[in-house]
Amino acid sequence: MNAFPASPEPTTHTSSDGASAQVQLSPTPRRRLEETGVVPIAVAYGDGIGPEITESVLRVLDHADAPLSYDVIEVGRSAYERGITSGIPDEAWDAIRRNRVFLKGPITTPQGGGYKSLNVTIRKALSLFANVRPTTSYAPYVASPHPDMDLVIIRENEEDLYAGIEHRQTQEVHQILKLITRPGSERIVRYAFEYARAYGRTNVTCMTKDNIQKQTDGLFHEVFREVAREYPDIESDHQIIDIGAARVAAQPEAFDVIVTPNLYGDILSDIAAQIAGSVGLAGSANVGAQVAMFEAVHGSAPDIAGRGIANPSGLLVAATQMLVHIGASEVAQTIRNAWLRTLEDGIHPADIYREGVSKQKVGSEGFTNAVIDRLGDSPKHLKPVRFKSCGIRVSLSERPNQKKELQGVDVFIDWDQHDRDPDTIGHGLSMAAKTCGWTLKMITNRGVKVFPDGLPETFWTDHWRCRFLPENGGTVTFDSVLELLGVLHGDGWDVIKTEHLYTFDGERAYSLGQGE
Structure with missing residues (x-):
């Protein structure tokens, strides 16, 4: 171009x-x-x-x-x-x-x-x-330095980390929720392809970090692949955001239309504007x-x-x-x-x-x-x-609802005792869980598995994700989750957050711990 x-x-x-x-x-x-x-x-x-x-x-x-x-x-x-x-x-x-x-x-x-x-x-x-x-x-x-640069960045504008849902949970840990929805992803991806078709553009590039953020960015990339098949007249490709951003900075003339989630689009837009x-x-x-x-x-x-x-x-x-x-x-x-x-x-x-x-x-x-x-x-x-x-x-496509089943629960604990030894917290939580039919599968700290069989070099903070599954593969109900939480609270554990673990049509819908 x-x-x-x-x-x-x-x-x-x-x-x-x-x-x-x-x-x-x-x-x-x-x-x-x-x-x-x-x-x-x-x-x-x-x-x-x-x-x-x-x-x-x-x-x-x-x-x-x-x-x-x-x-x-x-x-x-x-x-x-x-x-x-x-x-x-x-x-x-x-x-x-x-x-x-x-x-x-x-x-x-x-x-x-x-x-x-x-x-x-x-x-x-x-x-x-x-x-x-x-x-x-x-x-x-x-x-x-790029006289042939002529690209358009189309950024999803409402979701992602810009939802602004943040919490402080412990003395040391703050969190932000990253929200990516299927309707939001499909709407912006379709907009990008319709834009390209309306204005004579020939290629749409999707950029995500789905090699790491497999659920959220993975959904955005999945929707992109689905929608791209409906536009055979327009070329499409996907790039991981870090190398994609580097290429925008070094070779912007290689891009035509870029579609991306909110945060990445914000950063890419300023990079592109500056080098232009x-x-x-x-x-x-x-x-x-x-x-x-x-x-x-x-x-x-x-x-x-x-x-x-x-x-x-x-x-x-x-x-x-x-x-x-x-x-x-x-x-x-x-x-x-x-x-x-x-x-x-x-x-x-x-x-x-x-x-x-x-x-x-x-x-x-x-x-x-x-x-x-x-x-x-x-x-x-x-x-x-x-x-x-x-x-x-x-317009958005219609999709049938998938069968949603509760498989377990991640319980987040604020714990800062005994030199933060994960074996100490692991054994204590395991004993409590067994009293109500649950098994402690693992504990992670900042996403890295530290129990069982963690590495001593791993840095530990006061924020622990503890994954509980039903003993012997039993059925999980909301009442059984409440019972588990009641037992943990009764034993003095400071529960600060929970996340239910679901499958949809039998497919796991939650991430594994690093090292799991």
Whole structure:
């Protein structure tokens, strides 16, 4: 995939940035455009550099006659300071849900306990399941070692570790739950393949860590294989995330569309944006069935706020994704081409300015004025964009329920006595379990088997997973689990957590201990 033409003659291509078009999307924004010629959108100026770059973007939209009206809302720092721990007042929720389209400046989430990420809250509360980040190199005008880079990262947006379910369980151990669901995986994987088909992409790569996380990432990979078979016109492959991320950093031109769970997609997106030239140039779409949110990839950068030097490009790119989403593709095309022409003419903010390549260093206002002055122009050497408005629809397959059977229970114990000798805890738990028909199968510490027959070199903390199975292969019931827990508690063991061990259609649905 050549991102730029060999000759200086202008060329056209269909950009992937319209990928936020529809996912069983409510037709409200497009219908409003058709009926009234104006689409109301919710706008939040954000924190840090947010007000500066948002004002710049709105000026460009207005000068380009974008068919928009603005419903300005308060979210972020000012809301946090008023004691709204979500950062989103009720009236802001109402405006976002009413308008269904949300252009958001970067937000600062206060550090420390009691505050949740506003971005994560919005994505999850409104089921904005698809995060779409096209990443293109703009070399030689913006420094990048990968001039042919043109990839799109489609990240699952609601699940994984970003569920934010964390607990402190002992003096030494904290945990977070990683949640991967089949519907969530299928929805994002199908979106990726439909995206590729709609926008002329030829390959979809799945990245997971299922060689280690066999249940969670294993499910995501399994769903990917199942869905890929339904798209024989699109090539597909899978890579382990660590080598995949290394290849994105070293050979991004080898990738077309990447689909991945939440955390990996977050990391990959910033890697891709940085090697393309600058995180400051990347926009992001967060798409759901009813609402879509558009934002820059970068954060609020409070260290440069108020200095007039912030680059508004990331939010401007996101705004063009938004325009495609609502059906105003021609306006999006006009703005993006003017922006490309500005980059090509060497008029650059400080974050991408380079001696010998850039011709003029400008601040936020100067860069904004340069884009406005070039509305109607197209780049001469970079590829002009030609957006199209095509919808992407995703439906989920039906699967029969599997037979679920309880086989045993993992009981987590907080225990910090007798030099933490696993043999001591193992013998004590074994004796207690036998009194009610259970057998202690093993104990692990941080996932590594330490009883029976553990190794003395293994580091032990105060958090022990103790796997109990019914004696002589007997039947497990919920009542028998409660009886076991009652016996353990009565003997003075500090039970902090349990996990039931199930099979589904006879297949084990829990991990073995390392060394088991």
